[in-house]
Amino acid sequence: MKVMAFNGSPRKEWNTATLLKKTLEGAVSKGAEVELIHLYDLRYKGCISCFACKEKGGRSYGKCAVQDDLSPIFKKVKAADAVIFGSPIYLGSVTGEMQSFMERLIFPCIKYTDPPESLFPRKIPTGFIYTMNVNEEQMAECGYSQRFATIERLLRIIFGSSEMLICCDTCQFEDYSKVVAPRFDPEMKSRRRREVFPKDCQKAFEMGARFANYTG
Numbered sequence: 001m002k003v004m005a006f007n008g009s010p011r012k013e014w015n016t017a018t019l020l021k022k023t024l025e026g027a028v029s030k031g032a033e034v035e036l037i038h039l040y041d042l043r044y045k046g047c048i049s050c051f052a053c054k055e056k057g058g059r060s061y062g063k064c065a066v067q068d069d070l071s072p073i074f075k076k077v078k079a080a081d082a083v084i085f086g087s088p089i090y091l092g093s094v095t096g097e098m099q100s101f102m103e104r105l106i107f108p109c110i111k112y113t114d115p116p117e118s119l120f121p122r123k124i125p126t127g128f129i130y131t132m133n134v135n136e137e138q139m140a141e142c143g144y145s146q147r148f149a150t151i152e153r154l155l156r157i158i159f160g161s162s163e164m165l166i167c168c169d170t171c172q173f174e175d176y177s178k179v180v181a182p183r184f185d186p187e188m189k190s191r192r193r194r195e196v197f198p199k200d201c202q203k204a205f206e207m208g209a210r211f212a213n214y215t216g
C-alpha cells in the first residue's frame with residue numbers, strides 16, 4: 001500500500017504541508033508506505049494543448065507527452081494506492097502550481113465521451129485538502145464551494161472516489177504584528193490555531209488511515 005501526497009503550497013512547514021503530513025502519519029499508522037512531494041520543488045508548466053494524449057492510436061494516448069519533472073511523478077501516481085492533494089486558496093482557487101499539476105495529471109486521463117470516462121488504469125481513493133484565510137461563513141459567501149465541487153467531480157471521474165477536507169481561517173503569518181493586515185485579529189487567529197487546527201489535523205490523520213485501509 002503506497003500513499004502519495006502533493007503539497008501545492010510554496011511553504012513546506014505551514015498549514016497545508018502540516019495537514020498533508022498528518023494524512024501520511026495516519027497512513028503510516030496502518031502500515032502504508034508514503035511519499036510527500038512538494039510541487040514547488042519541481043520544474044513544469046501546465047497543459048500545452050498538444051493533444052498527444054488524445055491522438056487515435058498515438059504513442060502517448062491517455063498519457064501526458066510532455067517530458068519534464070512531472071513525467072516520473074505520473075508513473076508513481078499510476079502505481080499509488082491512494083493520492084492526497086493539498087493546496088492553499090490563492091485568489092479564490094488552488095495555487096497556480098496545483099492547477100498546472102492537475103491539468104497535466106487529469107486531462108490526459110479524461111476520455112472525451114459523454115459522459116466522460118477515465119483512462120486511469122485503477123480505482124483508488126483520493127482526497128483534497130484546502131486551506132484558506134476566510135472562515136466558513138465567508139467561504140460560503142465567496143462561492144469557493146463550487147470550485148471545490150468541480151475538482152471533486154473530476155477526481156471521482158478519474159480515480160473513482162474523492163473526498164475533501166476544508167480548513168478555514170488558518171494562521172497565515174508567524175507574527176501578525178510585523179505585517180500590515182488590520183483585517184485579521186491576531187488573538188482570534190491564534191485561538192483558532194490552538195483550538196480548531198488540531199481538530200483539522202486529526203481529521204487529516206483519519207483520512208490517511210482510512211485510505212491506507214481502503215478495500216474499494
Ligand SMILES: Cc1cc2nc3c(=O)[nH]c(=O)nc-3n(C[C@H](O)[C@H](O)[C@H](O)COP(=O)(O)O)c2cc1C
Pocket residue numbers: 009010011014015016017087088089090091092093131132133134170171172
Ligand atoms: C498569493 C496569496 C493569495 C491568497 N488568496 C486567498 C484567497 O483568495 N482567499 C483566502 O481565503 N485566502 C487566501 N490566501 C491565504 C492562504 O490561502 C492561507 O493563508 C493558506 O492557509 C496558506 O497555506 P500555507 O500555510 O500552507 O502556505 C492567499 C495567500 C496568498 C499568499
